[in-house]
Amino acid sequence: MSFSILKKIGDEQKKKAVVDVRSGDTVKVTQKIKEGDKSRLQVFEGVVIRTDRKDSHTARITVRKIASGVGVEKSFLIHSPLVEKIEIVKRSKVRRKNLSYLRNRSGKSARLANKDFDRSAVNDIEIPGEDEVAESAETAEPAPAEVTEEKSADKPEEKPADEKSEEPTKEEKPAEKAE
Numbered sequence: 001m002s003f004s005i006l007k008k009i010g011d012e013q014k015k016k017a018v019v020d021v022r023s024g025d026t027v028k029v030t031q032k033i034k035e036g037d038k039s040r041l042q043v044f045e046g047v048v049i050r051t052d053r054k055d056s057h058t059a060r061i062t063v064r065k066i067a068s069g070v071g072v073e074k075s076f077l078i079h080s081p082l083v084e085k086i087e088i089v090k091r092s093k094v095r096r097k098n099l100s101y102l103r104n105r106s107g108k109s110a111r112l113a114n115k116d117f118d119r120s121a122v123n124d125i126e127i128p129g130e131d132e133v134a135e136s137a138e139t140a141e142p143a144p145a146e147v148t149e150e151k152s153a154d155k156p157e158e159k160p161a162d163e164k165s166e167e168p169t170k171e172e173k174p175a176e177k178a179e
Contacts, residue, residue: 010057014079017125019086021061021078023048024094024112029063029076030084041084044074047092047112049099061086064102071103091117 021027028045046065053059059078064071076083092112102110 013057018059018078019088019123019125021048021051021086021088022091022094023051023097023099024092025088026090026092027061027063028085028087028089029061029074030086031076032082032084044076045089046072046074047099047102049073049102051097066106088117088119088122091115091122 025048026046027048028043030041030043033040033042044063044065046063048061049064050062051060052062057079060075061078062073062075064073066072076086078086091114093115094112
């Protein structure tokens, strides 16, 4: 009985929607910092080396970065009201949940293999009940298409990237010789 009460209280403390952060992701965590009467936002960008209790209200990620040649790690509670936003910058292929071995590495040996992902789809969080607010805001704004047409008429016309040069670039030439 007491477990269900604790779970209910914990679920009330959770944020409505959070980004699916995994080990190996490079993230930007925006955090509220309070200094006396003032508060500001601070961004901490680094690699997620550990994720804990993803389904719990005490879900935590540990982010590591190198600052001035020194490794710095910070743990963030995902559902904390002080964590404003978590944005995934890059996703890497890893096979472990805890990447503590990165602490002993630097330079090339600390690199992770990149994995293709849709950045905008991952970082867009849909909060239930806010769809109506977003739709009404979109219809209230004027269409900016007319403004861009006027600006483009003043500038000389540029060729698309396909038509700029028919010669292969320096990167393509060695590939052709190798074949």
